[in-house]
Each structure stands twice: as structure tokens, then as C-alpha cells.
Amino acid sequence: MNKHKKIGLFGFGTVGKGFYENLKKQPHLPATIEKVCVKRVDLPRIGHELYFTDNPDELLLDPDIDIIVELIDDADAAKKYVHTALRNGKNVISANKKMIGESLSEVDFWHSEFESTLLYEAAVGGGIPIVHAIDGFLRDQEVTKIRGILNGSSNYILTQMQQNNWDFEKALLDAQNKGFAERNPTLDVSGVDASYKLLILAYHAFGEVFSMNSFNAESIENVSKENIKKARLKGKKIKPVATIERLGSEITCTVKPELVSPNDELYSIDFENNAISVDTLISGKHTAAGKGAGSLPTGSAVLEDLKRILNGFSYQVKKESKILI
Amino acid sequence: MNKHKKIGLFGFGTVGKGFYENLKKQPHLPATIEKVCVKRVDLPRIGHELYFTDNPDELLLDPDIDIIVELIDDADAAKKYVHTALRNGKNVISANKKMIGESLSEVDFWHSEFESTLLYEAAVGGGIPIVHAIDGFLRDQEVTKIRGILNGSSNYILTQMQQNNWDFEKALLDAQNKGFAERNPTLDVSGVDASYKLLILAYHAFGEVFSMNSFNAESIENVSKENIKKARLKGKKIKPVATIERLGSEITCTVKPELVSPNDELYSIDFENNAISVDTLISGKHTAAGKGAGSLPTGSAVLEDLKRILNGFSYQVKKESKILI
Numbered sequence: 001m002n003k004h005k006k007i008g009l010f011g012f013g014t015v016g017k018g019f020y021e022n023l024k025k026q027p028h029l030p031a032t033i034e035k036v037c038v039k040r041v042d043l044p045r046i047g048h049e050l051y052f053t054d055n056p057d058e059l060l061l062d063p064d065i066d067i068i069v070e071l072i073d074d075a076d077a078a079k080k081y082v083h084t085a086l087r088n089g090k091n092v093i094s095a096n097k098k099m100i101g102e103s104l105s106e107v108d109f110w111h112s113e114f115e116s117t118l119l120y121e122a123a124v125g126g127g128i129p130i131v132h133a134i135d136g137f138l139r140d141q142e143v144t145k146i147r148g149i150l151n152g153s154s155n156y157i158l159t160q161m162q163q164n165n166w167d168f169e170k171a172l173l174d175a176q177n178k179g180f181a182e183r184n185p186t187l188d189v190s191g192v193d194a195s196y197k198l199l200i201l202a203y204h205a206f207g208e209v210f211s212m213n214s215f216n217a218e219s220i221e222n223v224s225k226e227n228i229k230k231a232r233l234k235g236k237k238i239k240p241v242a243t244i245e246r247l248g249s250e251i252t253c254t255v256k257p258e259l260v261s262p263n264d265e266l267y268s269i270d271f272e273n274n275a276i277s278v279d280t281l282i283s284g285k286h287t288a289a290g291k292g293a294g295s296l297p298t299g300s301a302v303l304e305d306l307k308r309i310l311n312g313f314s315y316q317v318k319k320e321s322k323i324l325i
Numbered sequence: 326m327n328k329h330k331k332i333g334l335f336g337f338g339t340v341g342k343g344f345y346e347n348l349k350k351q352p353h354l355p356a357t358i359e360k361v362c363v364k365r366v367d368l369p370r371i372g373h374e375l376y377f378t379d380n381p382d383e384l385l386l387d388p389d390i391d392i393i394v395e396l397i398d399d400a401d402a403a404k405k406y407v408h409t410a411l412r413n414g415k416n417v418i419s420a421n422k423k424m425i426g427e428s429l430s431e432v433d434f435w436h437s438e439f440e441s442t443l444l445y446e447a448a449v450g451g452g453i454p455i456v457h458a459i460d461g462f463l464r465d466q467e468v469t470k471i472r473g474i475l476n477g478s479s480n481y482i483l484t485q486m487q488q489n490n491w492d493f494e495k496a497l498l499d500a501q502n503k504g505f506a507e508r509n510p511t512l513d514v515s516g517v518d519a520s521y522k523l524l525i526l527a528y529h530a531f532g533e534v535f536s537m538n539s540f541n542a543e544s545i546e547n548v549s550k551e552n553i554k555k556a557r558l559k560g561k562k563i564k565p566v567a568t569i570e571r572l573g574s575e576i577t578c579t580v581k582p583e584l585v586s587p588n589d590e591l592y593s594i595d596f597e598n599n600a601i602s603v604d605t606l607i608s609g610k611h612t613a614a615g616k617g618a619g620s621l622p623t624g625s626a627v628l629e630d631l632k633r634i635l636n637g638f639s640y641q642v643k644k645e646s647k648i649l650i
Binding site for chain 2: 136267286313
């Protein structure tokens with residue numbers, strides 16, 4: 001815990017505001033938001049005491065800014081900002097699952113190339129500290145399988161179909177109205193969003209970068225009222241399950257609607273909640289569950305990453321290639 | 326990561342061997358077991374390369390030993406060793422739930438009194454990193470409730486009663502034969518063991534030391550075959566559930582057999598597995614599950630504490646009273 005750190009924040013949407021609110025509640029933390037880069041500086045906002053700009057370089061080139069927190073939607077812009085920040089010796093926190101998931105080869109290179117630290121807990125599982133757990137707690141154990149519910153929108157939709165006997169379209173509309181699904185829900189319901197997250201987890205579990213092409217993703221769009229009813233009659237539920245499994249040198253990755261029984265740890269995970277189970281050779285199966293999205297849980301995951309950076313923490317996947325532990 | 330550290334290990338039973346085995350698999354860690362203190366040095370053992378002694382002072386007074394790892398059964402002796410080690414400037418890892426749970430007021434004092442660090446992840450939940458999670462991830466959020474299955478023996482017994490239609494005595498005998506329950510099972514089945522663990526978690530969640538007297542503990546001995554059968558007919562299970570809840574200034578603590586339905590996250594936790602759910606105001610409910618006991622999971626929890634010490638980590642509950650973060 002050294003000198004007070006200055007933060008440059010990209011994005012002031014749902015997660016950005018959650019991070020700002022959470023940080024305000026912890027005045028003892030030696031870090032302050034110095035500048036915020038947004039697309040439109042003229043919009044009315046909370047956070048009047050903050051300095052807003054629409055020029056990324058005001059943050060990236062400012063030698064006084066120690067830490068960049070990247071919470072924007074645009075994956076291409078995010079990648080550029082994160083790369084520049086790391087190159088300029090700034091530590092970086094990102095919540096961009098698409099950018100991290102799509103760019104894992106670069107991320108792996110950044111980890112080994114730059115002294116600065118890049119953390120992205122909020123990119124997977126919202127408030128569940130799963131990247132940290134897999135990277136730190138399980139990294140030195142052999143992981144054989146990761147299986148979970150990694151997409152809150154899909155789980156919310158299937159839960160509402162199950163509980164109200166709705167069809168997919170009606171449940172999707174409800175999820176959109178309540179803010180649990182995007183206007184364009186394709187990334188979520190198709191399994192692509194969950195695949196990105198699984199790629200990130202697999203990278204930290206296995207230390208290897210897998211490609212999106214290795215995935216077998218099946219949309220939940222084709223789940224019918226009848227499928228759900230049949231499942232219910234058997235005492236089961238249909239859940240959006242993402243799995244990556246290693247058998248010898250063979251790796252299989254799937255994201256698909258799956259029939260789940262009450263003795264399965266995913267059965268009780270309803271609505272927008274996420275859960276992740278990790279099978280390890282030494283210490284068996286570990287499961288973690290919680291809110292997978294939302295302003296405050298995700299903002300709190302970003303805040304945890306900030307504390308880790310203030311404490312000098314880096315991912316083991318990075319350290320492996322550089323120093324001892 | 327500085328110089329190579331020397332470890333003094335107390336105890337070479339199940340957990341001690343698990344720790345030793347796990348540490349051997351991580352030769353990159355800058356720490357080695359220097360001396361082991363056991364009751365009987367004349368017994369044949371694995372670990373021929375180790376130096377065994379029956380004199381605690383050979384470890385506690387050796388200025389070359391940096392870290393004491395305490396993995397013995399005797400809570401009174403453990404307390405003495407841990408206190409002496411901390412006073413002598415050594416960092417300490419303990420897995421002794423009875424000692425930590427019974428001595429929380431002293432533990433709290435030790436945290437603030439001594440520069441040296443005391444960690445005890447393995448005292449609660451075996452391989453589940455729950456003390457660390459509650460202390461680090463949740464400490465700055467308001468925790469409202471902790472609920473879980475914290476005793477593997479009780480859960481194993483109730484699971485076998487449920488699955489095989491056995492009565493308590495038969496299931497207990499089976500648990501003892503398979504090593505999932507002690508010869509004297511009172512601490513486990515009465516709820517006292519789970520109460521100790523809950524006390525430790527509550528201390529890290531609320532930053533307060535509660536007394537064992539605040540607990541309402543009910544034994545699982547009185548659960549009958551008929552109770553289990555009735556539960557099954559309703560599609561439910563009976564689980565050994567420990568709960569601590571805060572409502573305003575009111576705290577309630579219970580450990581008792583509880584009727585649990587499939588939508589409850591504890592329903593799928595069978596046999597010797599443990600699970601813990603933490604309700605927070607900001608980020609909702611977090612659940613973690615995994616093997617609650619056993620040589621390797623617990624040994625691996627001790628190893629994680631070792632890594633934390635090597636990285637300079639201390640509990641926030643300690644830091645709160647001393648430094649900023």
C-alpha cells in the first residue's frame with residue numbers, strides 16, 4: 001500500500017456507475033477517479049464532482065494516471081485502449097468479456113510482455129470471483145472439467161418459461177422489459193456469450209488459449225413449452241449449460257440447453273443467477289454461485305480487482321512465465 | 326517473493342501428510358519443510374528426508390524458521406504453539422477449528438497485537454476457500470446471513486440414511502468405517518463442530534466475536550428413518566444446516582437438521598460435501614461448495630495459506646485495525 005493512485009475510467013454506463021458508487025463507499029481505499037472518458041460529455045449524469053472528457057488520450061497519455069478501468073461496450077475500442085494503457089505502464093482493469101474472450105492470444109501476450117497488470121474478474125460471472133479462484137486457488141491443481149451456467153439472460157428466460165408455462169418469445173420479451181436481456185439478444189441466447197466466458201476460464205485453468213471454433217454452441221431458442229413441460233413431469237429443469245472438459249489431450253467445449261435433475265448443483269440456480277463448477281484431481285469439485293450480472297455485483301467485481309492491483313497482485317497465468325509464484 | 330522460507334510443521338497426521346504431498350508437487354514455491362514436531366519420533370513414516378523431533382522448542386525457538394504450520398489435534402497445545410510462534414515473529418498457519426473457534430477473542434487480539442500473520446483457511450470448509458472469500462471479497466459489503474452445511478460427517482450420515490433407508494446408528498457406523506466420522510462423533514453430530522466454524526466465519530463477516538453460548542444447536546441423532554421418509558415423499562431432504570443471521574442489531578445462530586427442497590442450493594450437497602451461502606446487501610447471494618474435509622483438500626487449503634503468506638497477504642479483519650486496506 002503505497003501512494004494514492006489515480007484512476008482513468010472509460011465508460012459510465014451501468015457497470016461504470018456501479019463501480020463509482022461502490023468506490024465512494026470505501027473512502028479508505030488509496031485510489032480516486034481522476035478522469036472519465038465517455039462518448040458524450042454533454043449528457044446529464046450523476047457524479048458531478050468528476051471530470052468528464054470525450055478524448056481517450058487525456059487518460060491514456062496522462063502520466064499522473066496510474067490505473068485504467070475499462071468499462072465500455074465497444075470491444076474494438078476497448079482493445080485499443082487496454083493495449084495502449086499497458087504499453088504506457090498503466091495497470092488495467094477490464095470488464096469486457098467479448099474483448100478479452102476474442103483476444104485471448106493477445107491477452108496472453110500482454111501478460112508476458114508488459115510489467116503492468118491486467119485483471120478482468122468482472123468479464124466472467126459478475127459478482128462471483130471465479131477468474132481469481134480458478135487462477136489462484138486451482139491453477140496448481142489439475143483441472144479436469146468446468147461446467148456451469150454462465151449466461152444470466154438465458155437462465156432467466158428458461159426459468160420464466162418453466163415457472164409460468166410461457167413460450168420462448170414471451171419469456172424473452174419479459175427478460176428484455178426487465179433489463180435481463182439486450183434488445184439484440186443473439187449473443188446471449190445463442191451461447192456465444194457463454195462461450196467467451198468459458199474461453200477465459202479455460203485459459204486460466206489450463207494455461208492454454210482455445211479458439212472460438214472449438215465450441216459446439218446450441219441456441220436456447222429451440223427449447224419449446226413442450227420440452228419444458230416434459231422436463232417438469234420428470235422432476236427436472238432445462239438449463240443453459242456451458243461445459244469444457246479435458247480427457248487426456250482431448251478437449252470438448254459445449255454450450256447448450258441441458259436436462260438437469262435436483263441432485264445436480266445447477267438445478268437450484270434460477271433466474272439471472274450464474275454458477276460454476278470446477279472438477280479438480282486433488283480437491284474434488286468446487287462450485288460457486290451468485291449474481292452473474294447487474295450494476296452493483298459487477299461494479300463490486302471491478303472494485304475487487306482494484307484492491308488486488310493496490311495490493312500488487314497479478315494473475316498466476318502471467319507470473320508463471322515471469323517469476324516464481 | 327523474497328528469500329526462501331523455512332517451515333516448522335506441527336503434526337504429521339492426515340492433513341499434515343496432505344500438506345507435505347501437495348507442497349512436494351510445487352517445487353517452484355520458495356518454501357521448504359525444515360523440521361517436523363510429532364508426539365512420537367520412532368514411528369515409521371513417509372517423508373524420510375524430513376527431520377522429525379518431539380521437542381516443540383526446536384521449532385518455536387529456531388530463528389531460522391520463518392513459518393509455523395500447526396496441524397495437530399490437541400487444541401490447548403495448538404493454542405500455546407501458535408501464540409508462542411506469533412510472539413517470536415513467525416508467521417503461522419493453523420487448521421485447528423476447535424482452537425480458533427474457541428479462542429476467537431485471543432485470535433482477534435493476536436491479529437492486532439502481532440506484526441506476524443496468522444491464517445486458518447483449512448479450519449473451515451476444507452478445500453472451499455471460504456474464510457478468504459468472506460474476509461477479502463465480502464468484508465466491505467454488508468453481510469446479512471451465512472447459511473450452509475459445515476459438517477461433512479453429519480451430511481454424510483444423513484445422506485446415507487436418505488439413500489439406503491438406514492437408521493442413524495447404522496449410518497454412523499458406516500461413516501466411521503469409511504473414515505468420514507470420528508470414533509467419538511459427538512462434536513460432529515451435535516452441531517458443536519459446525520458452530521465453531523460458523524463463529525469463525527461470522528467473525529470475518531461481521532468483524533465481531535460471538536460466543537458459543539449464543540448458539541442454538543440441535544443434534545442430528547434424533548432424526549429418524551420416518552422423518553427422512555416423510556421428507557422424501559414431499560420431494561425434500563433433511564440436511565444439517567448452520568445459519569447465522571443479522572436483522573438490525575439482532576443476531577440469531579442455529580445449527581440443526583432442516584427440511585430442504587430441490588430449489589434450495591443445499592439440496593444437491595450430498596455425502597461429505599460442504600456448502601456455504603453468504604447473503605450480501607450489494608451483490609446478493611454467493612454460494613460456494615466442495616469437499617469439506619479430507620487429507621488432500623484440507624492440505625491444499627493449508628498450501629493456499631502458505632502462498633498467501635509468501636505473497637505478504639493478511640486478513641482484512643487484521644488490517645482494519647492497523648493499516649489502510
